[in-house]
Amino acid sequence: MSKLIRGIRGFRDISPDETFRHSYAEDRTRKHFGRFGYREVRLPLVESTELFSRGIGEATDIVEKEMYTFPDRNGASLTLRPEGTASAVRAYLEGGWKIQGGVTKIFYTGPMFRYERPQKGRYRQFYQIGLEAIGGSGPMVDVEVIDLLHLLFVELGLQDVKILVNSLGCQVCRPPFREDLVNFIKNSAGDLCSNCVRRTETNPMRVLDCKVPSCKEVLEASPVILEYLCPECEDHFSRVNSGLTGLNVPYEVDPRIVRGLDYYNRTAFEAVCGGLGAQNAVAAGGRYDGLAREIGGDVPGIGFAIGLERLTHVMDWDSIASPVVDYYIAAATDTARIHVMILADALRGKGYSVETDLEDRSLKAQLRIANRTGTSQVLLIGDDELKAGTLQVKDFSTGDQETVDRESFLKKLKGKEK
Ligand code: HAM
Numbered sequence: 001m002s003k004l005i006r007g008i009r010g011f012r013d014i015s016p017d018e019t020f021r022h023s024y025a026e027d028r029t030r031k032h033f034g035r036f037g038y039r040e041v042r043l044p045l046v047e048s049t050e051l052f053s054r055g056i057g058e059a060t061d062i063v064e065k066e067m068y069t070f071p072d073r074n075g076a077s078l079t080l081r082p083e084g085t086a087s088a089v090r091a092y093l094e095g096g097w098k099i100q101g102g103v104t105k106i107f108y109t110g111p112m113f114r115y116e117r118p119q120k121g122r123y124r125q126f127y128q129i130g131l132e133a134i135g136g137s138g139p140m141v142d143v144e145v146i147d148l149l150h151l152l153f154v155e156l157g158l159q160d161v162k163i164l165v166n167s168l169g170c171q172v173c174r175p176p177f178r179e180d181l182v183n184f185i186k187n188s189a190g191d192l193c194s195n196c197v198r199r200t201e202t203n204p205m206r207v208l209d210c211k212v213p214s215c216k217e218v219l220e221a222s223p224v225i226l227e228y229l230c231p232e233c234e235d236h237f238s239r240v241n242s243g244l245t246g247l248n249v250p251y252e253v254d255p256r257i258v259r260g261l262d263y264y265n266r267t268a269f270e271a272v273c274g275g276l277g278a279q280n281a282v283a284a285g286g287r288y289d290g291l292a293r294e295i296g297g298d299v300p301g302i303g304f305a306i307g308l309e310r311l312t313h314v315m316d317w318d319s320i321a322s323p324v325v326d327y328y329i330a331a332a333t334d335t336a337r338i339h340v341m342i343l344a345d346a347l348r349g350k351g352y353s354v355e356t357d358l359e360d361r362s363l364k365a366q367l368r369i370a371n372r373t374g375t376s377q378v379l380l381i382g383d384d385e386l387k388a389g390t391l392q393v394k395d396f397s398t399g400d401q402e403t404v405d406r407e408s409f410l411k412k413l414k415g416k417e418k
Pocket of ligand 1: 082083084085114116121122123124125126127128130131132260281282283284285286287288302303304305306307308309310
């Protein structure tokens with residue numbers, strides 16, 4: 001036998017159990033988003049590299065060192081999407097998805113790719129459910145988006161989630177803040193890690209995001225953006241705050257939320273959850289009024305993305321039934337085998353999930369496998385049953401077994417919702 005070819009580091013296989021969890025969370029989320037008027041879109045996994053380098057920003061970690069970029073056969077530079085917002089805005093601009101006088105509400109789910117150091121909750125291929133409200137610049141759009149996210153957590157029964165909100169200002173108020181921040185960092189350079197010092201030149205706001213404990217301590221005393229907001233940004237932020245309070249959304253203002261993507265302005269937020277370890281952001285997002293201008297359009301927007309691996313990790317699965325086989329049908333003799341398959345098809349036609357033996361196993365082996373499927377009922381057909389048009393129905397939980405007429409058994413069964 002040749003050597004097993006292994007998968008790539010950071011690219012996980014998602015087992016049937018985990019896939020069930022992903023689909024379950026996606027389905028509930030889809031329905032929830034639909035109640036707010038969002039419609040699902042499918043976007044390409046591959047885009048031209050320029051979309052991300054311009055949209056997300058050259059100086060971000062994502063663009064600097066995390067993109068899967070490759071030339072196609074014609075030499076064009078393509079990139080596996082590291083996130084969905086730049087693509088969503090591109091598709092909006094290119095596809096004419098504008099709603100006159102309204103906000104275009106879309107969402108997407110699917111894999112994203114980032115060359116990050118893999119660890120618990122951080123992978124190189126990971127799944128997001130992302131939502132974008134494109135075309136609205138007012139604070140109530142922000143309020144509805146954050147309220148929707150909070151209500152999703154309630155709907156999914158998530159405990160211990162904190163929504164942290166900040167304002168990142170705009171092109172008017174950010175430069176003076178940036179200047180003071182750079183000066184602060186330069187004066188504290190001796191106490192900061194080399195990464196922070198390097199970022200002073202490239203992306204000083206990201207220094208505030210450093211996870212090194214000694215840096216965190218020094219940065220406690222750094223200037224905070226909220227004290228620099230221009231009157232328009234301050235008004236926007238204060239209306240976001242009063243809207244969230246009015247809707248009873250539990251949240252905290254955290255002036256240290258900076259986000260790793262350059263396109264954000266004004267409202268930025270993260271939802272963090274206990275039980276996730278270092279990678280504790282289960283969802284994150286914000287307003288990106290300037291993004292479209294970087295890629296050849298002009299439209300404001302706000303949105304967020306949920307990390308599906310992290311979301312499913314913190315959901316309580318004990319209260320959610322996993323799918324089990326409804327019936328296992330066993331054949332007691334070889335002649336019965338095809339009749340077992342005929343009955344299985346009839347039950348499947350009514351919406352039930354049914355398993356049968358396809359490997360000529362003995363009756364004893366079939367019953368052992370049936371038990372492992374988790375089904376509570378086994379149907380059994382042998383020569384006697386074939387002659388009499390009957391079935392044996394064995395209840396695994398009670399051990400009871402009874403003979404029933406096959407036709408009336410089928411008639412009595414109501415269809416199961418498919
Ligand atoms: P992001 O903060 O880069 O934002 O990612 C959003 C969420 O995706 C994170 O909070 C986390 O749950 C999950 N995530 C990110 N990277 C990884 C990874 N390597 N492994 C596992 N999960 C991960 C964005 O992507 C923005 N596009 C969100 C947005 C939408 N902003 C506006 N609209």
